[in-house]
Amino acid sequence: MNHSSASRSAPGSLTERRKAVTQLDIARAAAELFTEKGPDGTTAEEIAARAGVALRTFYRYFRSKQDAVAPLLSSGGDRWRALLSDTGPDVPLARALESAAVASLLPSGDVGEQEGLRWTRGLLRAAQEDSALRAVWYRVNMESEKQLLPVVARLAGPEADPLEARLIAAAATDAIRVALESWATMDPNAAESRHPADLVVRCLRQLTGGIELLACQE
Incomplete structure (x- = not known):
């Protein structure tokens, strides 16, 4: 991305929102073509054409054709952190991590969220x-993980060990990553693989047992 021009626009400005829309359009075009032809069979020129932008616009935002799908891959984590950020300090950290993760994955009426999971x-x-x-x-x-750390640190409380907060942020991120990767390899027509929430809960509970143990030792 052209960082000099981005820095001149205030966050949330109309210019920044338009950039985000363009990035997402390119990301969807890349994902469609990867599904149809595979990454090897897809070119940056084809992605730009499918998204309706010039090739120079594509390279203004993304370094490579694979990099173009990053906005789609990051959307679920963005929702998870947003929900977690809204959690009150009275909610135990283990419960907050699981509840926010499940809520970010459960089917909703938002077409964009459903599309993102697909x-x-x-x-x-x-x-x-x-x-x-x-x-x-x-x-x-x-x-x-980097963006999750301050959220975890806040929910863990001012007395929490910074090292433990970092470990929790890393482990929680990896727990969801492993769950999603496992879900992606399953037969999409099987009833148990229609949604990753169950696998995410299973992986997070393996983690949260350790969190509860740390809490008991304090």
Whole structure:
């Protein structure tokens, strides 16, 4: 992205919102083409044409064709952190992590959220064979972990050990990553694989047992 021009626009400005819409349009076009032809069979020119933008616009926002799907892959984590941020300090951290994660994944009337989950499944399946796409997925998770840390630290309270807060943020992010990756490999027509919420809960509960143990030791 052109960081100099971005820095001149206030967050939430009309310009920034238009940029976000353009990025998402490009991301959807990339995901559609990856589904149809695979990442290897797709070019940046085709993605730009499908999104209705010039190739120079594509490269203004993204370094590569695989990088173009990052906004779709990060959308679920963004919702999770937003819900977690709204959690009151009186809610135990383990419960807050699980409740926010499940709420961010459960079906809703929002077409965009449903679409995002469908794209995530297809992209994670494609990432098994594409190392560049896999690298984008790992980068998205690293960025999500970094943004999750201050939220976890606030919910853990002022007396919480910073190292423990960092470990929890890392483990919670990885728990959801592993759950989504496992879900993506399942038969999409099987009843138990229609939604990843159950797997996310299972993975988080493996983690939250450790969180509760830490709380008991304080």
